[in-house]
Amino acid sequence: MKALIGVMPEAEFRERVMAIVKRDYVPEENEPKIWFSSLHAVAQILSPENLALLDMMDREKPESISQLAELSGRAVSNLSTTLSTLEKHGFVKKLKGKNCIRPVAMFTEFDIRTEHFPPRRARAAA
Numbered sequence: 001m002k003a004l005i006g007v008m009p010e011a012e013f014r015e016r017v018m019a020i021v022k023r024d025y026v027p028e029e030n031e032p033k034i035w036f037s038s039l040h041a042v043a044q045i046l047s048p049e050n051l052a053l054l055d056m057m058d059r060e061k062p063e064s065i066s067q068l069a070e071l072s073g074r075a076v077s078n079l080s081t082t083l084s085t086l087e088k089h090g091f092v093k094k095l096k097g098k099n100c101i102r103p104v105a106m107f108t109e110f111d112i113r114t115e116h117f118p119p120r121r122a123r124a125a126a
Helices: 010-021 039-045 048-060 065-072 076-088 120-125
Strands: 002-007 034-036 092-096 101-105 109-114
Touching (some): 048 076, 065 076, 065 101
Parallel strands (some): 002 034
Antiparallel strands (some): 092 101
């Protein structure tokens, strides 16, 4: 599955959120759901190591974090931290089982768009 990621300066993103809350702006269906304030921030989260981990999770479908640690050659503690960060951004889901947590990659492909607020179409109409 492909994630649509938006990159927008923080001040503009805050303006966008406030406009949504006030109902002055309604996001379109095809707009990003995951946002970052810079391409640098995206690159830190979607590092080559993390991309490889997401691919491995999608391909191998590990039943637990321990099994993923074994497959990836990473320590469980290090892997748990990485998975929590990826989960916070919506790239991973941790599903609770009877005796373990199963990590699931939500995305393995990414479409990254730089955006501005207000959107160009809104600025052109003003």
